[in-house]
Amino acid sequence: MEIVASHHGPIHGAAVQSIKSTRGSNTKLNRKILNLNLSRNRISSQGAEQLGDAVGSNDTMERLNLSWNSITGQGAIVIAHGIKENVRLRQCDLSWNGFAGRAGIELARVVRENTKLSHLFLRGCRLEDQALEAIGQGLLITSMDESQLELVDLSRNPFSTKAVSHLFFTLTQLSHTKLKCLLLEDVPIDCQCSQILMELNTKFPDMSIKHGPELIVGNTWEEVKVESGKFVSLFVLLREGIRYNRRRLVDILSEMDTDRNHCVTLAQLIEALRKLPIRYRHSQLVDLLQSLDKLHNGTIYYG
Template sequence: MDKSSAIVLEAIIEVCSEDTSVVSSPSVAVWTPCGSENKEDKTAESEKRDETDYLCSPTPEPVPKVYFIYAKRCEQLKVNQSEKHFRSMTESLATSHQQDLISVSRTLNDQLVVHHATFGACGTTAVCSTIPFFPECSKVVLDGNNLTAWAIKSIVTYLCRLKHLSELVLSSINLNVIPEKIIVTLLVSTRTLKRLDISGNKLNDKTAASLLEQLIFYQNLEELNLSKNLLGLQSCQALEKLLGETASLKILNCGWNEIRGPAAMVFAKGLKENYGLQYLDISWNGIGNNGAWAIGNWLKEAGQLLSLNLSSNRIEAIGLAGLFLGLAENDVLRELILSRNPLSETAVRESLYALASGLSRSVLETLDFQHIDLGFSFDQLVQETKQFRPKLTCLWSPRDPHLFSKFNQMSVKVDLIEANTLQMDF
């Protein structure tokens, strides 16, 4: 065990074993948290010091143990104490007992939010060490913090103690650097979650599948963000089970993964077993035409889906046809996003013709064709379609003549190079 891990383990044991308050020295009248001036590396061993020595200026009144724990952890990890976090704890404690700060109310500090690059790995770990003193905390947001493996392990230990956690955001914190079993342990201990965000962690297919298997036991999960990971076939097989057994799930984001080929077909099969999903994002996966047809078949049965994002999925004209066949039998979908797909202008025009002259059951209000090569005359067709569907908003990008002129110049240069090569070979 390295030195950092030993320090963190010792600190965790102290949190569990110590009482709830510390009586400070009577010689000092005012307490203030450490500021940025306290930067020297203190070498005195912690077991030989009085607990209140870790506070910069102790008060003669009893103070909550949480103050001492946080201050001590900051010194052990050699980071500055955050005045903002001290104020947050003070204000939260004062809302319940102005004169009695020893007994920590169970209604205080219902959320802990530490956004990216706020304290660093050590500072974030120190802040999270105060979590056990607020057992009613229901929301923890740690998005974007570049945490190390030992920091994540310590934070997971603290999070496992929260029995009323309903929202947990662990996006882009390097979850991929810790063993799979640690994340599984966290999910086993937090089955009260309604919202879970583990996006941007580059979790591999096997690890993601193991985590999704634990989510099957979540009875209240409403929102799940799995974007920007490496979900593939194994994950989609686990998602199939999750979608079939979780009726509470309303928002699912699987964008920027590897759901394509067989994985896309398995994913679509799982969607057919779910009837409560309202918002689905599977953009930037490359599901292709076969995946689009499978999603189109699901649209015929999707009774509550309001928004579907299929941008950047390599969907061509034949895939678009499959989607609109499903849309013809759907009477709930309000938004369909198809931007950045290799669709021809002819295919896009035919889809608008279908909306104008048919698809009487469809209630589509937003259709997104942005970043697709469409001519300026496309606007006229959009206006004509609105005469039949006044509520329809069609988003599209007009062709950039300068951009395409550059492409033409490049193609001419390529042709010249090829011609010169042929002449030289001859």
């Protein structure tokens, strides 16, 4: 059975009672619900408290959509607890509700303890850095179990780039995972974050991670937004021996090349670019590495 009450205004007690495990006909209805869509019903914190217990006790529901409501505070905590307890639920959409503070930590427990969920949508839930860290730890712990989680949408939450970097690092510690898609579409990443992401992509090539804009190294966020300034071609700068700020990139790399094999590591190249200094995008480093990795060992041939 599918129940859709989307766009209907405030939810009433009958809708809550329909999924509660009670006596008589309601019990039979409870056992038939597979898909419950209550999005855009202005469900309040109080309504969510009633609904949370019902969600936790339901043993047939596979898909739950509570997006675009007014679920906050204690109601959000109870809803998260109910989802954590529901062992049949496969897909859950809580987008555009308020799960700040303790409610966000409770959501992280969903990730950690409900190993049956495959799709979890938390877009625009006011989640904070602390919740993101807890979610990362939850993913790390469930990798030791049989977690079915394939997609997590964390976009439109006020995460910092530093918190996202910590999340990526945590994911590199996974031994295995079924996670295929991680959405952080509006969160900008910096050079350090990009390096960790490269490592993550190498370890889990089937995992798709969508993030926000790439911060320009050495620029402020305001400069990034207006895309100010031009970026020199690192390849041309290196191959043509062009002087930049009265120094040549190739000369700095030569000083770092203690083995005298005309190869440097990516970290050494980054340090050389800092010494000039040159503004660049991390994607330029990736392109240069792909073009000049003559020995196929992750080093850059500058000779």
